[in-house]
Amino acid sequence: MxxxxxxxxxxxxxxxxxxxxxxxxxxxxxxxxxxxxxxxxxxxxxxxxxxxxxxxxxxxxxxxxxxxxxxxxxxxxxxxxxxxxxxxxxxxxxxxxxxxxxxxxxxxxxxxxxxxxxxxxxxxxxxxxxxxxxxxxxxxxxxxxxxxxxxxxxxxxxxxxxxxxxxxxxxxxxxxxxxxxxxxxxxxxxxxxxxxxxxxECEISEPVSVSTYSFKPEGSLKDILGDVELTIRVAGEPLDKDLFGVSIYSNGIWHETTLAGIDGREMAQYIFGEIDVPKLDEDNSPITPFDLSRSMHLNPSNEIVRAIYTFIGSKADSVRRMLVKDEKERKASENAKKLAKQAESIADIINEDFQDFRSRLLKAKARGTKGFDTGTEKVSSGTNDDDLIFGSQIPAEIVEPQGDFGSEGGRRVSGKDPRTLSPQVTKGSPNSEKLGKPSNGEGNSSHSRGGFHVEFKPMSKDANRALYVGSERTIYINIEHPQLVCVFH
Ligand SMILES: Nc1ncnc2c1ncn2[C@@H]1O[C@H](COP(=O)(O)OP(=O)(O)OP(=O)(O)O)[C@@H](O)[C@H]1O
Ligand SMILES: [Mg+2]
CATH class of the missing domain: 3.30.565.10 (Histidine kinase-like ATPase, C-terminal domain)
Structure with missing residues (x-):
């Protein structure tokens, strides 16, 4: 009672x-x-x-x-x-x-x-x-x-x-x-x-990684987390929402997968990995890391959980930044390749035009002097009409007994004194006398052909839109010029 x-x-x-x-x-x-x-x-x-x-x-x-x-x-x-x-x-x-x-x-x-x-x-x-x-x-x-x-x-x-x-x-x-x-x-x-x-039969499937990085905590993070290892992997392609992120385990039991604050940032969806923190499981603090909701989210108010997030967040972000940089470089070099290709096509058009003009000029010259016609024979690299100079290696015909314009004494037509420079030659038939040699002294095509070059180059927004450098026979196009920026970036 x-x-x-x-x-x-x-x-x-x-x-x-x-x-x-x-x-x-x-x-x-x-x-x-x-x-x-x-x-x-x-x-x-x-x-x-x-x-x-x-x-x-x-x-x-x-x-x-x-x-x-x-x-x-x-x-x-x-x-x-x-x-x-x-x-x-x-x-x-x-x-x-x-x-x-x-x-x-x-x-x-x-x-x-x-x-x-x-x-x-x-x-x-x-x-x-x-x-x-x-x-x-x-x-x-x-x-x-x-x-x-x-x-x-x-x-x-x-x-x-x-x-x-x-x-x-x-x-x-x-x-x-x-x-x-x-x-x-x-x-x-x-x-x-x-x-x-x-x-x-259930299979364990993981995304394929193209690179892997390992990190160990230091200082106060090490005191809280213990001697653990964070593995961050980079996938070759952006991952689905439920596959990117670092999985947090404790004694092999999965508790959460997170990007610890870098979610949504550039290249973050390429990052995955894992960390196993046994101390999480042993934690007896009044603010526990886990709850019974099976939500797959740890309690961010717990000290160990916070330290894990800090560790993952900073390391994942450093890997992410590296990826962003690499990606930028890759894009830049891809862009550069594209520009070089474009430059080449522009140069080809200019050179074709120039070649056409040149052969018309040569024909006119031939008719006006000795009745010699350069014909429509196609020129090839290394033995182009423009590349041949007077010599004794290649069959050639003399089109002008005197030097070309650009020689000392001014332009041939208007030059006062006849110049004493070598005669001008053009490629002749195989039976012709060897009166020519390649302008670079070699008989192969490895030298730069006589035409013009085009190159895209960042030259600052205040510089000219394009620039011709005669000594290099190169037309530089300024990709930083305000009129071109929107086209090339
Ligand atoms: N399939 C099983 N075979 C043998 N013992 C079992 C089995 N399932 C449960 N038990 C026993 O019953 C207990 C209660 O199981 P229950 O799943 O409810 O809780 P728990 O596994 O201990 O914790 P949690 O709720 O986190 O899963 C277990 O601790 C285990 O001792
Ligand atoms: Mg159970």
Whole structure:
């Protein structure tokens, strides 16, 4: 009696178990979150030395899902522990780092379905238990929820393992592809895990990287994060939204993927990578890094999380800046190549015109002097009409006994004194006397041909739009001239 009075006078924190179960279940809003919850249990709670294999069956027609594992299974005591909401994780208690943390995953089925059935075998004993959402929601007291027992520790030959059966799913359609994608994303760091969804074996897929950078924290960041390594990879192409970013793990468990503030900046979508920070999992500070929402977002108010973001943000940004610079250079050189090509075509047009003019001039000269016609013979590089000078290597015809204009003494026509320079020659027929030689002294075509060159060049906005440098026979076009800027940038 006295203890009753005592308890009435004291206050206790209690929980309304049915509401607790259903409110936690509500966090598992879709099939991928629900299925992953039981798959991760199946991969995690295994006998030492077992390679975990989990089979997921999604039956869209009957609105059923099953998740079968080859884990350690549960005896009756194990099942009692399984049904404790927010139960302490026994593996963690023993110091084994596992993903399970909150003791709420078991409720996931009620986020989308009516029935949760657990068939489990441990050491030759099989138990089957069942819980219905309708029964849970009918309970309006904070009492424990009775679980229906179908079989209790019945002897069996079956191997250890558990099958979770979820029935009467309320979703209109179960999206298998979405489930597979979600599982594959989570499996990235899970060692030796095999998961089948219907007949599909989940694969770990990572984008292909073209370069990789490693960073270690220093100073105060190292004090907070420990001796960890941040790996930043660069993809060869921009990545999809769910693939870029640095994945944050703790003891191989994925918690978030982030670009830590550089999202949306130029080239950021090429960056991916990972960091594993075991200290995150060990954190016992009052502001915890994780919550039970399965949101895949860490708590930025936690000190370690903040330090991780700072570390990732600064390093990812330094890689990003490098990429931006490289990209600019690449574009510039591509642009330069394009400009050079354009310059070449302009030069070709000018030279063709010049060549035409030149041969017309030569013909006129020939007619006016000795009746010699240069003909329409095409000239080739290295032995162009314009490139030949008087010599003894190449068959040539003399078109003018005197030097060309540009020689000392002024233009030939108007020059007062006849010049004593060598005669002018043009390419002759093969039988002609060898009266010519290439103007550069060589017989090959490696020298620059006698025509004009065109070059695009940044020469400042105040300089001329174009400039001809006679000594180089080059026309420079100023790509920084205001009239050209918009064309070339
Ligand atoms: N497939 C399984 N095989 C063996 N034991 C299991 C299995 N699933 C769950 N358990 C046991 O039941 C406990 C409760 O599971 P539950 O998923 O609810 O919580 P948790 O995994 O500890 O934490 P979290 O809520 O973060 O997932 C687990 O800690 C584990 O001991
Ligand atoms: Mg769990």
């Amino acid at each position: 006295s203890s009753k009075i005592e308890s009435e006078n004291k206050l206790f924190v209690k929980s309304h178990v049915p509401r607790d179960l259903l409110q936690n279940a509500a966090l598992f809003k879709n099939e991928k979150l629900v299925i992953w919850e039981y798959v991760s249990n199946g991969l995690e709670y295994i006998e030492e030395g077992t390679n975990p294999i989990v089979f997921v069956t999604i039956d869209n027609r009957n609105k059923q899902i099953s998740i079968k594992d080859n884990g350690r299974g549960m005896d009756w005591k194990g099942l009692q522990n399984f049904f404790i909401m927010h139960g302490e994780n026994l593996d963690r208690k023993k110091g084994r780092p596992v993903r399970g943390m909150f003791g709420t995953g078991k409720s996931a089925a009620f986020g989308i379905a009516e029935v949760l059935r657990v068939r489990t075998v441990r050491n030759g004993k099989r138990s089957i238990v069942e819980l219905l959402r309708s029964e849970v929601s009918k309970m309006n007291r904070e009492d424990p929820i009775p679980v229906r027992t179908i079989d209790k520790e019945k002897p069996t030959e079956e191997e250890n393992g558990t099958i979770i059966e979820i029935e009467d799913v309320h979703l209109q359609k179960l999206n298998q592809a979405d489930v597979i994608k979600y599982i594959e994303r989570h499996l990235a760091k899970w060692r030796n895990a095999t998961v089948y969804v219907n007949n599909h």
